[in-house]
Amino acid sequence: MPRARILVVDDEPQILSTLKKALTLEGHTVDVAGGIRLAEERLAKSGYDVLLLDVSLPDGDGVDLLERQREAGNQSAAIMMSGHATIDAAVRATRLGAIDFLEKPLSTDRLLLVVDNTLRLIRAEEDVRSLRVATGYFDELIGSSAVMGELRGQIERAARSNASILVQGERGTGKELVARAIHRASPRSKGPLEKLNCAAVPRDLIESELFGHEAGAFTGATKQRRGKFERASSGTLFLDEVGDMPLPMQAKLLRVLQEREVQRVGGSETFSIDVRVVAATNRNLAEATETGEFRADLFDRLNVVPLSLPPLRARREDIPELAREFLGQASRNNDRPGVSLTDEAVQALAQHSFPGNVRELKNLVERLVILTPDDVIQADDVRRALGMGNAPPARGIYRPDVPFRVLAEEAERTIIEEALAAHSGQMAATARSLGMERSHLYKKAKALGLREPSS
Numbered sequence: 001m002p003r004a005r006i007l008v009v010d011d012e013p014q015i016l017s018t019l020k021k022a023l024t025l026e027g028h029t030v031d032v033a034g035g036i037r038l039a040e041e042r043l044a045k046s047g048y049d050v051l052l053l054d055v056s057l058p059d060g061d062g063v064d065l066l067e068r069q070r071e072a073g074n075q076s077a078a079i080m081m082s083g084h085a086t087i088d089a090a091v092r093a094t095r096l097g098a099i100d101f102l103e104k105p106l107s108t109d110r111l112l113l114v115v116d117n118t119l120r121l122i123r124a125e126e127d128v129r130s131l132r133v134a135t136g137y138f139d140e141l142i143g144s145s146a147v148m149g150e151l152r153g154q155i156e157r158a159a160r161s162n163a164s165i166l167v168q169g170e171r172g173t174g175k176e177l178v179a180r181a182i183h184r185a186s187p188r189s190k191g192p193l194e195k196l197n198c199a200a201v202p203r204d205l206i207e208s209e210l211f212g213h214e215a216g217a218f219t220g221a222t223k224q225r226r227g228k229f230e231r232a233s234s235g236t237l238f239l240d241e242v243g244d245m246p247l248p249m250q251a252k253l254l255r256v257l258q259e260r261e262v263q264r265v266g267g268s269e270t271f272s273i274d275v276r277v278v279a280a281t282n283r284n285l286a287e288a289t290e291t292g293e294f295r296a297d298l299f300d301r302l303n304v305v306p307l308s309l310p311p312l313r314a315r316r317e318d319i320p321e322l323a324r325e326f327l328g329q330a331s332r333n334n335d336r337p338g339v340s341l342t343d344e345a346v347q348a349l350a351q352h353s354f355p356g357n358v359r360e361l362k363n364l365v366e367r368l369v370i371l372t373p374d375d376v377i378q379a380d381d382v383r384r385a386l387g388m389g390n391a392p393p394a395r396g397i398y399r400p401d402v403p404f405r406v407l408a409e410e411a412e413r414t415i416i417e418e419a420l421a422a423h424s425g426q427m428a429a430t431a432r433s434l435g436m437e438r439s440h441l442y443k444k445a446k447a448l449g450l451r452e453p454s455s
């Protein structure tokens with residue numbers, strides 16, 4: 001039986017001495033109190049793993065004591081003991097998380113058994129919790145390189161605070177995964193994680209998406225709608241592609257973050273907000289503030305804690321691990337159970353520069369799994385796939401017996417990849433240069449697997 005610190009509260013001296021003796025013999029450290037006042041004094045001084053509480057005491061009620069302890073944040077396991085327990089007291093104690101309700105007269109053996117089980121339960125919960133701390137927030141985030149290890153540490157530290165976090169990194173480096181990890185590692189993990197992709201939402205709808213609107217606020221606003229800030233209350237709001245937010249909207253967002261209050265579009269009521277903001281961008285926002293494309297004051301607000309994701313080519317040692325993980329996923333998703341990569345194939349992957357970072361690697365591995373007829377993927381298959389994905393010449397897209405749809409998609413993918421690369425992944429600039437609506441480009445890129453599907 002694991003040792004524990006136990007407080008016994010009862011007004012019968014006989015019970016106190018019997019229980020103290022029995023529990024001490026089991027190796028526990030035991031304090032006793034004959035009433036509520038003394039119990040509270042002891043509780044103020046030290047922490048206990050288990051509280052054994054009588055219900056009716058001369059100076060108060062054991063359930064009330066438990067309630068005050070819970071309000072003060074005490075999470076100790078509680079076991080109630082009572083000679084004439086009312087159902088009402090039992091229900092209240094259960095709501096307060098009491099583990100058991102023992103009838104008096106007590107059987108010492110039974111009590112020792114309940115304490116023993118309780119301690120096992122506590123230890124098991126602790127194990128689960130520490131396991132979760134060790135891996136849980138990060139189970140999606142693969143990579144044992146030193147930079148990734150450091151990033152995990154930064155995420156854990158940053159997650160504890162309420163400060164705004166700005167995640168910067170090239171496209172496909174895992175910014176969204178990091179945002180999720182932050183939320184899960186934070187005290188807000190039980191609250192919602194809401195996401196707004198500032199590049200995917202048409203300009204004139206961003207405001208109502210963020211702040212909500214009242215019925216009739218504008219044409220098409222038939223019903224009242226809550227915005228992301230309201231929906232994310234007590235949780236996290238992830239502002240993706242924040243660098244693509246139009247300037248007038250940046251001003252409004254800044255005001256909301258300063259005042260911690262929102263007003264729905266067309267509404268007059270203000271709501272105070274309880275939201276931690278995580279923003280992400282693949283643009284160099286510091287530079288964008290110099291050219292006036294991004295407000296410097298908003299940048300400062302968002303960038304309280306900066307997290308920067310290294311490009312995949314700066315942590316090539318992660319490539320084999322990532323490739324094997326993506327191979328497993330692709331083989332499951334495409335029903336190709338026996339498929340594998342040779343060591344040479346993995347090496348060939350590790351030599352590529354991956355301008356599209358982890359997403360490019362993931363898509364490439366999936367393409368290999370689908371296109372390689374053999375179960376074993378060789379280095380040559382990798383080289384061929386890389387050559388194909390990179391930049392087929394303007395002429396020579398046609399190949400015999402490949403359906404038009406597939407060829408056209410290849411050409412579209414190439415055009416968009418090249419255009420994005422030429423504009424450092426900035427959606428707005430790329431769309432302008434291609435003469436497309438930004439949200440249309442976004443959808444296209446998503447359909448081609450150049451971007452993650454997003455809400």
Ligand SMILES: Nc1ncnc2c1ncn2[C@@H]1O[C@H](COP(=O)(O)OP(=O)(O)OP(=O)(O)O)[C@@H](O)[C@H]1O
Pocket residue numbers: 140141142143169170171172173174175176177178281282322358359362450451452
């Ligand atoms: N460290 C990682 N471990 C496992 N998968 C990863 C990792 N980093 C990225 N991925 C995967 O790569 C893809 C791209 O990641 P994500 O969407 O988070 O990137 P991003 O930085 O937000 O990209 P973009 O700037 O294009 O929006 C996703 O499928 C994600 O699951």
Ligand SMILES: [Mg+2]
Pocket residue numbers: 175176240280452
């Ligand atoms: Mg993203």
